[in-house]
Amino acid sequence: MTTRSDIEQLLARTSLGDRAAFSDLYDATSAKLFGICLRVLKNRSEAEDALQDAYVRIWQKSASYAANGYSPMTWLITVTRNLAIDRLRARKDGPADTGGLDNLTDSGPTPEAAAVAASERRQLGVCLDELDDGRAEAVKGAYLDGYSYKELAAHHGVPLNTMRTWLRRSLQKLKECLSR
Amino acid sequence: MTAPEDHSEDAARAGEYALHLLDAEARRAFEQRLKREPHLRQLLREWEEHLALLAEEVKPVAPPPLLKSRIEERLFPAGSGSRRGLWGWFAGAGLVAAVAVAAVVILPRVTTPPAVEPSFVAEMAAEDRSLVVVAQFVPETATLQIQRHTGAAAPGRALELWLIAEGAPGPVSLGVLPAEPAASLQVSAELAAQIAGSTFAISDEPAGGSPTGLPTGAVLAAGAVQEI
Numbered sequence: 335m336t337t338r339s340d341i342e343q344l345l346a347r348t349s350l351g352d353r354a355a356f357s358d359l360y361d362a363t364s365a366k367l368f369g370i371c372l373r374v375l376k377n378r379s380e381a382e383d384a385l386q387d388a389y390v391r392i393w394q395k396s397a398s399y400a401a402n403g404y405s406p407m408t409w410l411i412t413v414t415r416n417l418a419i420d421r422l423r424a425r426k427d428g429p430a431d432t433g434g435l436d437n438l439t440d441s442g443p444t445p446e447a448a449a450v451a452a453s454e455r456r457q458l459g460v461c462l463d464e465l466d467d468g469r470a471e472a473v474k475g476a477y478l479d480g481y482s483y484k485e486l487a488a489h490h491g492v493p494l495n496t497m498r499t500w501l502r503r504s505l506q507k508l509k510e511c512l513s514r
Numbered sequence: 515m516t517a518p519e520d521h522s523e524d525a526a527r528a529g530e531y532a533l534h535l536l537d538a539e540a541r542r543a544f545e546q547r548l549k550r551e552p553h554l555r556q557l558l559r560e561w562e563e564h565l566a567l568l569a570e571e572v573k574p575v576a577p578p579p580l581l582k583s584r585i586e587e588r589l590f591p592a593g594s595g596s597r598r599g600l601w602g603w604f605a606g607a608g609l610v611a612a613v614a615v616a617a618v619v620i621l622p623r624v625t626t627p628p629a630v631e632p633s634f635v636a637e638m639a640a641e642d643r644s645l646v647v648v649a650q651f652v653p654e655t656a657t658l659q660i661q662r663h664t665g666a667a668a669p670g671r672a673l674e675l676w677l678i679a680e681g682a683p684g685p686v687s688l689g690v691l692p693a694e695p696a697a698s699l700q701v702s703a704e705l706a707a708q709i710a711g712s713t714f715a716i717s718d719e720p721a722g723g724s725p726t727g728l729p730t731g732a733v734l735a736a737g738a739v740q741e742i
Contacts, residue, residue: 342641346641346733349736349738350678350685350715350733351678357582360582364576364582365574365575365576365577366569366574368574368575368577369575370569382577382578382581385577386581386584386588390585390588390589397736397737397738398737398738403559403643404559404562404563405563405641406641407566408562408563408566411569412562412566415569416534419534423534454563454567455567458564458567474568476533476534476535477532477533477568478568478571478572480534482534482535483535501530501535502526503526505526505529505530506525506526508529509522509525509526509557509560509561510522
């Protein structure tokens with residue numbers, strides 16, 4: 335099992351140009367990050383391209399990680415997800431068919447991940463539950479599937495501006511709850 | 515003083531940015547603000563940390579085995595000068611008779627820094643921020659001003675500062691940090707020319723600094739040099 339501090343060490347060594355550490359970092363994290371690319375892009379070949387871009391970026395930017403205060407997995411996930419969504423938004427023909435999404439979703443976190451983040455996860459769960467009906471799904475859809483306002487509005491059957499207002503209010507409520 | 519409604523506005527905006535919901539123009543505008551407003555960076559960091567928990571439900575999927583070598587080929591084309599890291603360098607040090615040199619001891623700063631504004635800055639921070647050192651470089655005077663904000667060397671050990679220039683085969687010692695938190699160092703013209711695009715790092719070394727001229731202990735903090 336790779337712990338948070340293992341990943342931190344690997345990132346620190348990667349930032350100094352250590353290729354062996356980069357290789358170990360890839361082995362420890364690529365399945366998770368590939369899962370995220372697949373979830374956002376819902377297309378295997380595009381997800382492979384996004385994952386390549388992500389590790390190139392991770393190699394190049396690992397030194398800035400040390401200064402920005404993110405926890406190591408959050409930083410890796412954020413870099414990867416941003417690149418996957420850039421790719422998604424750049425698609426001319428709109429989002430792919432969302433079929434096949436189910437087999438990419440697990441029923442829950444792995445036991446070790448659950449233990450590490452249990453209290454934070456519980457807090458997020460509680461705060462998401464406090465949102466009005468459908469709003470938590472919209473936040474999750476935006477984060478995990480990279481849905482745009484337009485897509486969210488279509489999914490939830492509301493006008494675009496309503497969706498925007500809903501989501502902004504939900505984010506404010508969520509932030510307030512998470513800061514408690 | 516920020517009004518509460520502005521803060522709430524900013525919190526929502528940072529969340530929208532983290533979720534990638536802003537259009538291209540609003541995204542760029544927010545990125546401009548991020549550069550100037552530390553509280554926005556803090557809000558964004560908080561969102562990213564919270565939202566990343568949602569990724570726990572994403573099932574890991576092993577990528578095809580060839581992908582790793584494709585990435586390595588992109589990053590390290592065969593025949594290119596290798597960008598060896600501290601560890602790679604150290605591991606290979608037996609091959610290149612490393613000259614045993616005593617590390618320079620950086621002098622504490624006794625005078626106030628000159629009025630010239632630094633052009634480059636690097637924050638070296640341990641992930642848990644138990645060690646935070648900021649180095650600022652003034653090209654006009656080739657002076658590196660070092661400020662240790664948090665943390666210190668372990669008893670009987672020393673903190674040694676390294677410069678890893680872009681594309682350089684290995685790190686160069688800038689010296690051992692003094693016990694005082696503020697220090698300054700005159701950098702040779704040769705090293706001064708390499709500061710843009712480089713990375714600074716601090717390693718844990720025996721008292722007096724690395725005996726080999728190469729890092730021997732753990733890298734405690736590192737940070738890329740940013741142009742101000």
